[in-house]
Amino acid sequence: MKAKSRNYYLIPYVLWIALFVITPIVLVVYYSFFNIEGDFSLENYQKFFTPVYLKMTLSSFWYALLITFFTLLIAYPTAYLLTKTKHKQLWLLLIIVPSWINLLLKAYAFIGIFGTYGAANKFLEVMGVGGKQILFTDFSFVFVSVYIFLPFMILPIFNALDELNPSFIDASKDLGASSWRTFSRVVFPLTLDGVKSGCQIVFIPALSLFMLTRLIAGNRVITLGTAIEQHFLVTQDWGMGATIAVFLIIFMVVIMLLTGRRKRGEMR
Amino acid sequence: MKNLIRALSLVLIVSFVLLYIVNRLNTAQGYTGEHTITVYNWGDYIDPELLEQFEDETGIKVIYETFDSNEAMLTKIEQGGTSYDIAVPSEYMIDKMKQEDLLLPIDHAQLPNLKNIDPRFLNLAFDENNEYSIPYFWGTVGILYHPDKVSDEIDFKQWDDLWHPSLKNDVLLVDGAREVIGFGLNSLEYSLNETDKGRLLEAKNKLDTLTPNIKAIVGDEIKLLMQNNEAAVAVLWSGTAQDAMWENESLEYMVPEEGSNLWFDNMVIPKTTKNREAAHQFINFMLDPKVAAQNAEYVGYSTPNKAALPHMDEETTSDERFYPDEEQTAKLEVYENLGKQMLAYYNELFLEFKMHRK
Numbered sequence: 203m204k205a206k207s208r209n210y211y212l213i214p215y216v217l218w219i220a221l222f223v224i225t226p227i228v229l230v231v232y233y234s235f236f237n238i239e240g241d242f243s244l245e246n247y248q249k250f251f252t253p254v255y256l257k258m259t260l261s262s263f264w265y266a267l268l269i270t271f272f273t274l275l276i277a278y279p280t281a282y283l284l285t286k287t288k289h290k291q292l293w294l295l296l297i298i299v300p301s302w303i304n305l306l307l308k309a310y311a312f313i314g315i316f317g318t319y320g321a322a323n324k325f326l327e328v329m330g331v332g333g334k335q336i337l338f339t340d341f342s343f344v345f346v347s348v349y350i351f352l353p354f355m356i357l358p359i360f361n362a363l364d365e366l367n368p369s370f371i372d373a374s375k376d377l378g379a380s381s382w383r384t385f386s387r388v389v390f391p392l393t394l395d396g397v398k399s400g401c402q403i404v405f406i407p408a409l410s411l412f413m414l415t416r417l418i419a420g421n422r423v424i425t426l427g428t429a430i431e432q433h434f435l436v437t438q439d440w441g442m443g444a445t446i447a448v449f450l451i452i453f454m455v456v457i458m459l460l461t462g463r464r465k466r467g468e469m470r
Numbered sequence: 471m472k473n474l475i476r477a478l479s480l481v482l483i484v485s486f487v488l489l490y491i492v493n494r495l496n497t498a499q500g501y502t503g504e505h506t507i508t509v510y511n512w513g514d515y516i517d518p519e520l521l522e523q524f525e526d527e528t529g530i531k532v533i534y535e536t537f538d539s540n541e542a543m544l545t546k547i548e549q550g551g552t553s554y555d556i557a558v559p560s561e562y563m564i565d566k567m568k569q570e571d572l573l574l575p576i577d578h579a580q581l582p583n584l585k586n587i588d589p590r591f592l593n594l595a596f597d598e599n600n601e602y603s604i605p606y607f608w609g610t611v612g613i614l615y616h617p618d619k620v621s622d623e624i625d626f627k628q629w630d631d632l633w634h635p636s637l638k639n640d641v642l643l644v645d646g647a648r649e650v651i652g653f654g655l656n657s658l659e660y661s662l663n664e665t666d667k668g669r670l671l672e673a674k675n676k677l678d679t680l681t682p683n684i685k686a687i688v689g690d691e692i693k694l695l696m697q698n699n700e701a702a703v704a705v706l707w708s709g710t711a712q713d714a715m716w717e718n719e720s721l722e723y724m725v726p727e728e729g730s731n732l733w734f735d736n737m738v739i740p741k742t743t744k745n746r747e748a749a750h751q752f753i754n755f756m757l758d759p760k761v762a763a764q765n766a767e768y769v770g771y772s773t774p775n776k777a778a779l780p781h782m783d784e785e786t787t788s789d790e791r792f793y794p795d796e797e798q799t800a801k802l803e804v805y806e807n808l809g810k811q812m813l814a815y816y817n818e819l820f821l822e823f824k825m826h827r828k
Contacts, residue, residue: 313695317698319700421687435542437810
């Protein structure tokens with residue numbers, strides 16, 4: 203009786219997964235087998251392995267890597283310092299607040315800041331460096347992406363650091379390890395799971411960014427996300443769009459497997 | 471468990487109350503079945519006062535929804551979730567919607583104001599005898615530039631002026647495959663509706679050499695960027711250019727002489743309509759000279775309504791950049807629906823062109 207009623211509680215969950223997770227993926231895979239004329243074929247998969255799409259895939263990976271790298275570079279020390287502050291929850295909140303603001307609004311704000319006559323260039327001029335083109339460059343694209351993804355990287359790392367048992371650090375120091383050695387041999391390995399989930403949360407969406415490529419990079423950066431958008435909205439070649447999406451899903455699964463947690467016991 | 475049920479029932483109650491309030495509000499404002507029409511138009515493409523005037527005159531409530539691309543509009547109408555009574559697609563899309571049997575024929579007898587439209591803009595290839603569509607606005611694709619930031623050697627009478635070395639990193643392009651590949655074709659004196667792959671490739675290769683001059687390929691932001699002097703030159707639609715010129719008077723607009731695109735946005739009645747008569751009333755209302763004049767002054771695009779011109783600012787209507795005469799429009803081409811395959815090829819080339827690095 204009890205086991206049965208527990209099964210009923212699963213119904214909404216199963217329905218949800220079936221309707222909103224499994225069905226869409228199946229549909230995406232299904233559509234990917236139809237060419238632009240609506241005939242069943244493997245044409246799209248062939249097309250994906252032409253230089254255009256391979257180049258696009260490479261550049262997507264390259265930018266996603268850059269973004270993840272810089273996000274991590276900034277997020278780890280920030281999270282580390284946060285755990286040392288007095289009111290950590292307050293500081294954490296301040297870091298999360300910007301992520302409540304709509305992405306598009308932030309992108310438009312950056313158009314103003316990075317523009318030829320924007321605040322960033324005024325600052326450079328005052329500093330004596332002189333005006334530079336910032337908007338529509340690789341730099342601005344990576345900068346804005348890092349800014350947007352930062353909270354998502356900081357949170358898991360912060361949690362990992364926060365849960366770190368301080369007695370390990372004391373032990374390490376008692377045994378004569380330098381600060382750097384303590385960090386590299388004790389703190390960092392113990393927070394690796396936080397770093398990994400942070401990287402996943404950043405890398406995977408970064409692969410398929412599309413709005414920023416136009417607004418901030420002026421279409422000078424083309425990612426797989428841009429191509430999907432174009433195929434669905436402009437060309438109406440749903441098959442090709444779906445094929446690119448299938449490859450993105452495959453890439454993401456591979457990344458998840460590679461960065462997945464090794465031991466089950468360390469879930470938290 | 472108890473808490474869960476309590477929370478769930480609270481959510482349910484709140485949703486029902488909200489639903490009821492929305493329902494009541496709609497009835498109170500007259501948004502029910504027969505007395506409403508749903509108009510589906512481009513963003514910022516009508517003077518909102520006119521919608522109120524229409525409501526006052528006819529007692530029909532207007533639900534106004536907007537889209538930002540022809541393709542997005544097509545998708546929503548195909549799905550048929552909302553009963554749109556009026557939509558305003560561009561010419562090649564009208565052709566496509568006709569082929570997909572998404573439009574209802576328009577009864578000209580119900581449109582006494584149709585006589586106001588300039589015959590130049592009637593009976594065009596994409597919709598012969600205007601069986602399914604009535605012109606709303608028209609315009610061109612051209613070059614918007616800051617005269618004082620551009621060297622005197624360049625006057626933009628030719629598309630080739632965009633390739634001038636002095637414009638390094640100073641050109642913005644609108645993010646549209648047909649527009650960009652189109653001016654590439656025009657600069658080679660080919661047709662905008664070229665379907666020969668060799669010639670298209672030639673145009674794409676020529677565009678690749680423009681890359682050093684291109685600052686960015688953007689969407690609607692192009693207007694803002696030009697107003698703020700972010701770049702010296704932009705390739706865009708005449709209406710966007712006009713908007714930017716209102717804000718920044720130092721800007722100039724030019725349609726190169728080799729030819730360019732002549733585009734139309736026409737009003738159509740989609741199959742999803744539930745109120746065909748009111749849709750006709752709306753179209754007829756928009757064709758009224760005074761209404762069309764007011765709308766054109768608000769939106770800034772060129773009106774096809776000949777009778778409206780005397781009601782408008784003379785400075786606007788005598789401006790040949792936005793109201794070119796017949797001789798000039800003869801050189802312009804209307805996009806034809808080239809079919810999915812060709813459109814995909816255009817987009818493929820455009821994607822490759824975007825990926826071409828400096």
